[in-house]
Amino acid sequence: MIGLDLDGTLLNEKKEISSYSRDVIKRALDAGVIVLVATGRPWMGIPEELRGFPGMRYALTSNGARIIDRDENKVLKEQLLSVELAKKALEICGKYDTLQEVYFNGQGYAPNDKKEVVERYHHNPNMWEYIRTTRIWVDDIYDFTVKENKGLDKIQALFADMSERMTAWDELSRVDGLALVGSLGYNIEINAAGVNKGTGLVELGKLLGIRREEIMACGDGDNDTEMLREAGFGVAMANGEEQVKNAADYITESNEEDGVARAIEKFVLGGGERIC
DSSP states (O other): OEEEOTBTTTBOTTSOOOHHHHHHHHHHHHTTOOEEEEOSSOGGGSOHHHHTOTTOOEEEEGGGTEEEETTTTEEEEEOOBOHHHHHHHHHHHTTSSEEEEEEETTEEEEEGGGGGGHHHHOOOGGGHHHHHHHEEEESOHHHHHHHHOSOBSEEEEEESOHHHHHHHHHHHHTSTTEEEEOTTSSEEEEEETTOOHHHHHHHHHHHHTOOGGGOEEEEOSGGGHHHHHHSSEEEEOTTSOHHHHHHOSEEOOOGGGTHHHHHHHHHTSSSSOOOO
8 A cells, every 4th residue: 555645745846746657656556556645635625636536545634534435435534623622723823823724524614814815824836726726715714613513624724924833833732632743834734632644544554454564655744754654664755854754764756756656666566675
């Protein structure tokens, strides 16, 4: 099994998947290897091409809070953030200049008053249209969460000011029951304690009868660190953060150089030590 992060890993800087990477993934699937997206994004935030990619049956979303079987249209595993913890997190982040998002049932929601100023909070221009087109925009994110009154996949807060991000992180870290990562450097992703891509990938492997040693994972950001540690073979991107590279067994080329596809060819499809 191969778990693939998206942003900074499988996708290039334009948030696209190359024809070469597409072909290598198809070859791996045809060889009987399970290939899945392992992302911090909600299900509806995954590019449509990958949601419908032939043979790509499973998806690990929201940092592992929700693991989906697309073909059976069901959730195999979920570990949700309680409403009470979500309210505390939103109250803390709401004190700062942030764009706050909540993810319910694989869909992201964001506040209407931030829709036209996404650029203030998302520092990557290639993400601006993605945010505007994949979120459902609501009047008040806190009130919406209270009215939904059910467990959340994840909360994300995007910060305009990095010193405020640091202060908010410190406050959030003192709330029992939260797991924090910040894959973009200017965001905070908030899950229920114990949620991460690594445990999610290994749990899916157990459900499918796949040993940890038969799992390869590729990533670049801090929310990928545990996944690379937990997988039998962790692959970091050349553009990855240092802590991710330190957790990896192998460093491949960058996401602009099809590093994922090259690692799959080398270690899964032949040309190197086979791990799957």
